[in-house]
Amino acid sequence: MKLMTVELTHEDGTDLANWSTFGETLPAEAFxxxxxxxxxxxxxxxxxxxxKLxxxxxxxxxxxxxxxQWTMQADGHLILNARHPGLGWIGFRMPDVEAFHANLSDVLAQRKALREELDPPIHPPS
Structure with a gap:
């Protein structure tokens, strides 16, 4: 096990992490x-x-x-896998697939209605 110390600082409104490995280079896997x-x-x-947000x-x-990407577990649970560039792949287990589907359907319907309201279709003059 390699020793690493991490210090969280706040400079000019930005959080920064400084670390020391005592001369050793740590692989990304250590982070x-x-x-x-x-x-x-x-x-x-x-x-x-x-x-909720x-x-x-x-x-x-x-x-x-x-x-x-989506995966399905043997017990029928849906897994939404999302890749964050700093955290890697994170899987979100959706035990109630029907409720998730209904929620997603509502969001897509709201998005479609908003798009139609903001950008109504152009009909040629008759």
Whole structure:
């Protein structure tokens, strides 16, 4: 096990992480392990992340064009796998596939209605 120390700092409005490995170069896998341990630790802390996106969060962190794929487990649960460039592949288990489908259908219908409202079809003059 290689020793690594990490210091979280805040400079000019930006959070930064500085690390020291005492002369050793750590592979990316060591950071992956650290991130997994920190995420698991955060999972057990209070306050927990809210189940729904809070109204006060105007723009949660976003990833442009993430890779994603669906898989199905033997027990019928749907897994949405999404790739975050800094966190890697994260699987979200959807135990209620029908509720997820209904929710996604509602979102797509709302998106279609909004697009039609913002960009109505152009009809040629008769």
């Amino acid at each position: 992956d392990r650290l991130i997994r341990v920190l995420a698991e630790t955060r999972r057990s802390m209070e306050p927990a992340f809210p189940e 809070p109204m006060l969060v105007k723009e949660p962190p976003q990833v442009d064009g993430p890779a994603w």
